[in-house]
């Protein structure tokens with residue numbers, strides 16, 4: 001996707017072509033003095049990865065990662081691979097708990113938003129140490145999980161938060177987050193099954209799947225156990241070969 005900007009694009013966004021012209025409609029990437037954001041023609045609000053303020057900051061300083069922490073069993077200091085990086089909110093909570101997180105994102109525009117957010121966070125002393133725990137890779141995790149497992153060894157936990165239909169329709173979705181959903185869309189028919197299979201092959205200890213509290217199981221598969229919050233649920237699956245090497 002092109003990036004609408006009057007500025008020179010920094011190195012981490014160099015895979016994208018700069019343009020001065022906004023598209024006629026729909027969502028687009030915009031780069032200005034505040035960094036990279038996702039905007040929509042005719043709308044004021046934007047989506048930006050900003051780990052230093054808002055919900056990310058609140059969750060880091062006031063807690064709020066308890067359930068996801070329990071879901072990955074954080075007290076055992078697992079290595080976590082977040083296969084569906086998105087805007088990095090869950091990776092950031094996990095990294096705030098002191099865990100090393102390898103994050104994968106396949107959508108090139110989302111990847112750009114997340115790498116830009118990480119880049120800005122590295123300049124901010126209070127969160128630089130947290131984001132230093134996050135390594136970001138671009139590509140389809142269904143393939144990359146296996147390749148990385150061969151290259152660097154298997155992770156303890158694979159974390160999955162794929163998009164699903166009820167989530168897109170939810171009235172609770174903020175207007176700007178609807179741009180994100182418009183950008184990413186829903187997975188192709190067997191994409192979740194392939195990702196789930198790869199996750200179950202590489203995770204040494206568990207696979208954690210985030211769902212809405214009443215959402216369907218991923219691929220219709222019943223989990224081994226669950227952690228339930230007010231609006232979110234974490235389904236825990238065991239690896240195909242437990243504690244595999």
Ligand SMILES: C[S@@+](CC[C@H](N)C(=O)[O-])C[C@H]1O[C@@H](n2cnc3c(N)ncnc32)[C@H](O)[C@@H]1O
Nearest residue numbers: 084086087088089090105106107140141142161
């Ligand atoms: C619902 S969002 C994840 C939100 C994320 N948990 C957060 O905290 O911001 C799902 C994201 O996963 C990405 N994704 C889905 N399947 C993927 C795959 N096989 N490999 C890499 N990224 C994937 C999508 O492009 C999308 O950005």
